[in-house]
Amino acid sequence: MTEILLSLLSAALINNLMLHWPLGVDPLLAAKGRSQVHALGLATAGLMLCVGTLGYLVDQWxxxxxxxxxxxLLVWLPLSVLLIGPVLRLLGRWLPMLPFAGLWPLLLGNAAILGVTLLVSREATSLGQAMATSLGAGLGFWLVLSLFDDLQQRILDNDIPLPFRGLPIQLICAGLMAVAFLGLHGLVKT
Structure with missing residues (x-):
């Protein structure tokens, strides 16, 4: 049980796919608005859980x-593409107040989903650990999306010099968040 909890925490905070390995940065910069950020985070977490678990099972069995x-990779790519629709429909029925309708392109081009499957196949020793790592990676993705959206809202009304407006300040903010998450590397010793 401790190994599963450590895998969950490690994937969510320490080895965050968006900040430790820059996978899935495109949705980070594309998500706008509180409801779309939460819908994208929840859909990505659900898709990572499904694809990571099924990818582990296909790989091992x-x-x-x-x-x-x-x-x-040839097997996992179609698996992730085929699961986007059912995951979005299921989440749309479960949480009708969130806008899951326009998330297909953001989930289709998200490299973090394939990254978590590769990570699970390489490091997971059991199905429980594979599920915990997949869920932790999805929750970490959602956490970074939420924190980045909050940071964007805070700097929206600030006087930013003209050369840093737009994408440059977003990349600086993402880099500062990565440095902040880097401080968590000593949290879990294996």
Missing amino acids: LLVPADLASLQ
């Missing part, structure tokens, strides 16, 4: 026994 581990 089909690809590794058949000595086809070199085809992992």
Whole structure:
């Protein structure tokens, strides 16, 4: 149980896919508005959980026994694309107040979803650890999206020099968040 909890915390805070490895930065810069940020975070967390878990099962039960581990990416990419629609429909029924309708392109181009599947296949030793790592990565993604949106709202009315407006200040903010999350690296010793 401790190993699963540490995997969840490590994926969410310490080895955050958006800040530790810059995967999924495009949705970070594209999400606008509180409701879209939460819808995108929840949809990404759900999709990471589904794709990471199913990818681990396919890898352990089909690809590794058949000595086809070199085809992992070829199998996981269609798996992630095929699961976007059902996950969005399920979340749309479960939480109708959030705008899940326009998230298809942001989820389709999100490299963090494939990144978590590769991470799970490489580091997970059990199904529980694979699920915890996938869920932790999704929750960490949602946390970074929420914090970045709050930071964007705070700097919206500030007097920012003209060369730093727009994308440059967003990248500076993302870099500062990455440095802040870097301070959590000593939290869990394995």
